[in-house]
Amino acid sequence: AASAAAVSDDEPQTSDAYLLTKAALLEDRRRLSDIKSIERKIEAKRDMLPTYEPYITGVLEAGTGANDDVLMTVMIWYLDIGDIAKAIPIAEYALAHNLQSPDQYQRSAATILVEETADTLLRKDIKPIWKEGDIQNPISDDHRVQLEYLQVIETLTAQHDMHDQVRAKLYKTIGYLYAVQRNYAGALAMLTRALELDKNCGVKKDIERLQPKAGSA
Secondary structure (H helix, E strand, O other), rough: OHHHHHHOOOOOOHHHHHHHHHHHHHHHHHHOOOOOOOHHHHHHHHHHHHHHHHHHHHHHHHHOOOOOOHHHHHHHHHHHOOOOHHHHHHHHHHOOOOOOHHHHHOOOOHHHHHHHHHHHHOOOOOOEEEEOOOEEOOOHHHHHHHOOOOHHHHHHHHHOOHHHHHHHHHHHHHHHHHHOOHHHHHHHHHHHHHHHHHOOOOOOHHHHHHHHHHHHO
8 A cells, every 4th residue: 555655646546455445445335334323333334444554554654645535434434433543644644635535425524524523522422511500521531632632633624614514513522622621711712613603503501601610710
């Protein structure tokens, strides 16, 4: 994969390594299409992904920017299973080379990165729960790491065009993670920005609850 990627330009990949890996990917996608449960699809992707790691490593080490459906699909699958750490290096490469996403996703790489990451984290119920004026969620290392990933993604995608509603999801998720860590001023700023971008993003009540805390911080 490294050798093939090193001699590719910005045209689609056509190497033997790529074609063989794409054939395996198509078979795995066929298997996924037979699974109805989203939860089971995610578990299946978790089992499938190690197969593609050598190929991905080779492309990231030596690739020169050829469009690559395998690379982009693997990035999306990592986001689906919540492995943001493995998705980010692929995203950095994809954005640096302006790679196209596979046709079935119909979104830019930057949009996919932001939206899939935010949706995945929001599904994990990171939204803080206010009770008797305080946040009950414990501060965890997971929350700190998630926030670091989102800050990297915010920087990576800052100059890339996408719908305001998608960008609002990013700020909303960052805001919730700030709130979990008791950074109320930061949380208020992020949620306010999310609301500016999308008035229907569902943070109005959260902003009201945060305002007294941010003012007293």
